[in-house]
Amino acid sequence: MTKLATTKQITLSHIDKTYIVGEKPLHVLNDINLSIEAGEYISIMGPSGSGKSTLLNMIGLLDRVDNGSLVLEHTETSSLTEEQRAKLRRNSLGFIFQNFQLISRLTALENAELPLVLAGIDGSKRSKIVTKLFESLGLADRLQHLPKQLSGGQLQRVAIARAMVMSPKILLADEPTGNLDQKSGKEVVHVLEKLNLQGITLIMVTHDHELGARANRQLKMVDGVIVSDTSTCHEKGTKNEVA
Amino acid sequence: MKWRDSWRFSAQVLLRHKARTALLSFAVAIGVCSVLLLTSVGEGARHYVSKEFASLGSDVLIILPGKKETSGGSIPFYSTTPRDLTIQDAQAIKHLSSVKSVAPVILGTALVSHKNKSREVITIGSTQGFLHVRNLTLSHGRGFSQKSADLAESICIIGAQLKDDLFGRDKAMGQWLKIADRRYRVVGILEKRGESLGLDMSDMVIIPIRSAESLFNSPALFRILVGLKPLQDELVTQQRILSLIKKRHDDEEDITIISQNAMMSSFDKISNFLTIAIGVIASISLVVAGFLIMNVSYISVSKRQQEIGLLKAIGATANEVRIIFLTESALLICLGVCLGLTAGYTLTALFNQFIASFVLIIPWWAALASGLMSFIIGLLFTWLPAAKAASQDPVSAMRGN
Incomplete structure (x- = not known):
């Protein structure tokens, strides 16, 4: 694994991605260039099929780029093996999905500790980490509950706990409030923003303009292209159009 | 992923699908049990005849009038004298x-x-x-x-x-x-x-x-x-x-001498061979159980695509996913072998309790071989479904494609 000297946490240069649908090529990402610094709060918005989830999957190393380069945490990822990519995902990235992606037969505690299990952390240490996280997320009394016994907001908070157990530097959220009612959605966003304030880079894909507007930096995508990259300084109330 | 966690994770899956686990373990158990029972019949027969020979006295030579000769055909006959x-x-x-x-x-x-x-x-x-x-x-x-x-x-x-x-x-x-x-x-x-x-x-x-x-x-x-x-x-x-x-x-x-010990040793060799042959035939049922395990494993892989996708998304390597499925199979076989061995030994003990004239004896190697064969067959037959799970793309798997 080659470590590159760069001040950026994530750098995407000339990224292309094409899927073959039937026999026709579908260009999902076209020449994406993006740099993200540590601790940024970014929302990616755009209509369905604009490529925002694909972009998030590329940054999350869930999918491979066709062309271009993706540097994540000073590591050029295009030359990594599947095993190296999996370990980088495990150690540096946290994922939050719209439909929570919890395993129904496992308790909340067991679901949340899965990345620690994969990393080979001891049971007692795992339990301590998860319990502490659950306390901070208001889930202390839900450790032994199965997913079917939890509300939507609680399920997403368990998923956030799972994303956070490895203390990742980057949190990737794909429509984190998409399956939640307004109140639960607000709670989840509040938790994510709190994590961002602690220095974790938060990249969130959303359809919700109100939610997207809360981010310090808002990317808008249309047809696989970033059409606008807006930085907002909430404290000062200013907006910067960069694209 | 530590081995202990891998076993625990797989045990949870098996406990969650109790009916599937029970049926597959029974399939393995029937295979193991049939190997034990059939070889015990062969070994029992060998033991019975050896005992019969021994009861006739050891170190005995039997002298028969006439010479054992071969003429023309392949069957030896005793010539008149x-x-x-x-x-x-x-x-x-x-x-x-x-x-x-x-x-x-x-x-x-x-x-x-x-x-x-x-x-x-x-x-x-x-x-x-x-x-x-x-x-x-x-x-x-x-x-x-x-x-x-x-x-x-x-x-x-x-x-x-x-x-x-x-x-x-x-x-x-x-x-x-x-x-x-x-x-x-x-x-x-x-x-x-x-x-x-x-x-x-x-x-x-x-x-x-x-x-x-x-x-x-x-x-x-x-x-x-x-x-x-x-x-x-x-x-x-x-x-x-x-x-x-x-x-x-x-x-x-003009005489033929037969050694009882030589006869006994020849019979021993033949009956040992027959017992092994019976064991091999019985182990066909283990192969059938292997196919069942493979079939069910394929179904399990396609039903658990989202889980596989999630595991890969949160950092499981292809090898770890493969090991999860192989461990499940190993646990299942372990359960089946234990059930099969218990059933085999219990049935032979019951038979011996009620029928004293012929004793069923399970050869030690049959118990060992049936257990080992179950593991080899089970793991071989799970290898392909496990490899399929390991090669899943996390994004499509999470979408259930």
Whole structure:
């Protein structure tokens, strides 16, 4: 694994991605260039099929780029093996999905500790980490509950706990409030923003303009292209159009 | 991922799908159990026949009149010989240094009767040596003396069954019975023993060799049984007997010598081979169980695509996903093997409890081999579904594609 000297946490240069649908090529990402610094709060918005989830999957190393380069945490990822990519995902990235992606037969505690299990952390240490996280997320009394016994907001908070157990530097959220009612959605966003304030880079894909507007930096995508990259300084109330 | 966590993770899956787990473990258990039961029949048969041979006495040579020859076809036959084996031949063999005892045998069937009861039984003419060579013991009375053999005394030893049939609860010792048209006094009763290689020792009568000569009106011997002294080289003794008889029969080699130990060893080899063959045939059911496991594993992989996708998304390597599925299979097989072994040993114990005449014995290697084979087959047959799971793309898997 080659470590590159760069001040950026994530750098995407000339990224292309094409899927073959039937026999026709579908260009999902076209020449994406993006740099993200540590601790940024970014929302990616755009209509369905604009490529925002694909972009998030590329940054999350869930999918491979066709062309271009993706540097994540000073590591050029295009030359990594599947095993190296999996370990980088495990150690540096946290994922939050719209439909929570919890395993129904496992308790909340067991679901949340899965990345620690994969990393080979001891049971007692795992339990301590998860319990502490659950306390901070208001889930202390839900450790032994199965997913079917939890509300939507609680399920997403368990998923956030799972994303956070490895203390990742980057949190990737794909429509984190998409399956939640307004109140639960607000709670989840509040938790994510709190994590961002602690220095974790938060990249969130959303359809919700109100939610997207809360981010310090808002990317808008249309047809696989970033059409606008807006930085907002909430404290000062200013907006910067960069694209 | 630590092994302990991998086992725990897989155990949770198996506990979650109880019916599937039970059915697949039963499939493996049936395979293991059938291997155990069938090989136990083979091993039991081998043990039974070995015991029968042993009960007839070990270190025994059997001399038959006629030479085993092959002519034309592939089946060996015993040629007829102008010279019969005689009591004198037997007496000459007795003088060899490696020979412990000799029993010349004349065999026939005769009507044996006492009062109004009668029946046709095997009648053996021999000497006291017969009891020694054939490991027979008397429950009552005595054997034949040298004098009784030489003088053709009218005495007999009867089997326990024959005693019960002819005398019932009455005392048989010292009583007279008729064999054909001659009267014999019972001087001994054989101890109860079952059949030995088809010859029911409890349903026969033994008379002195000279008496049998006269009863059947033939001096020709059916066999000469030779008991060897301990630690004697059988082959050397066989050669000595061959040259002795050859000298006595005008330089003609007209006898066949069979070694009981060699027969036993040949039978042992054949029955061992048959037991293994039976085991191999029975293990086909294990292969069938393997196919079942593969089929169900494929279904499991396609049903758990989202889970596989999630595991890969949160950092599971392809190898870790593969290990999760292989561990599940290993646990399932472990359960099946334990069930199969328990069922196999319980069923054989029950059989042995109720049927005493034939003992089922599970060979140690069958238990070991069926367990090992189950693991090898199970893991081999899960390899492809596990590899399919390991190669899943996380994004499409999470979408359930």
